[in-house]
């Protein structure tokens with residue numbers, strides 16, 4: 001994601017002044033007050049086992065932050081607390097694509113209707129490139145979590161595949177003896193993730209608090 005963010009950042013009014021990678025961030029050594037002195041926002045896309053340590057450092061430095069890495073959300077309460085205690089802004093999401101965030105709402109709505117229909121069984125599936133480290137994807141976990149929160153308590157059969165260069169496909173389905181409903185989001189490239197993260201960076205540079213990306217995206221709800 002780093003290269004894509006760097007390429008698109010100027011379109012969002014950002015100049016990229018600091019890039020930390022495993023070479024210049026050994027044991028978190030890149031997170032100095034000097035390095036972050038004139039930084040208006042940081043975007044964190046690394047690896048599931050690196051994200052929390054990086055986010056902790058950004059909170060202490062009070063840098064407005066966009067958390068893009070997946071696989072660490074079990075520690076969200078800890079990270080949230082740290083940003084709140086340090087009065088630092090944070091936006092987090094397993095998926096910064098606008099389409100996926102709308103897809104999440106469609107899936108939640110389907111779950112509300114399906115929890116009253118015991119004839120249907122559900123599956124959740126995702127497909128990503130073979131370099132992806134975590135499975136199931138953060139997005140798929142959140143989709144299923146959204147179904148649960150909407151009251152869907154039947155079994156959901158969850159599966160992941162890793163192959164080639166697929167940027168990210170997520171599917172939720174319901175099947176009965178009579179018919180099948182298939183809901184699918186297919187990312188065409190990684191650009192949508194990068195654009196959403198840059199939009200979030202612009203927002204958190206000017207605002208405070210800890211927010212899930214969808215709160216920002218849907219802050220003005222459509223009129224029905």
Ligand SMILES: NC(=O)C1=CN([C@@H]2O[C@H](COP(=O)(O)OP(=O)(O)OC[C@H]3O[C@@H](n4cnc5c(N)ncnc54)[C@H](OP(=O)(O)O)[C@@H]3O)[C@@H](O)[C@H]2O)C=CC1
Pocket residue numbers: 001002020021022025045046047048050054067068069070071093094095096097134193
């Ligand atoms: N929220 C969203 O919309 C999206 C989330 N993601 C998630 O973002 C994460 C990163 O994905 P992706 O960009 O594809 O991964 P990549 O592996 O392509 O890039 C991650 C980069 O982070 C570097 N890195 C690893 N550890 C550290 C560290 N401690 N400090 C600084 N840099 C570090 C890696 O270095 P090296 O290569 O040398 O190991 C690598 O350059 C994944 O968890 C993925 O699931 C991805 C796309 C969209």
Ligand SMILES: O=C(O)C1=N[C@H](C(=O)O)C[C@H](O)C1
Pocket residue numbers: 070094095128132133134136137138139140167168169193
């Ligand atoms: O690793 C990826 O590539 C992606 N990861 C995110 C996830 O785990 O949900 C989002 C997107 O699908 C791409």
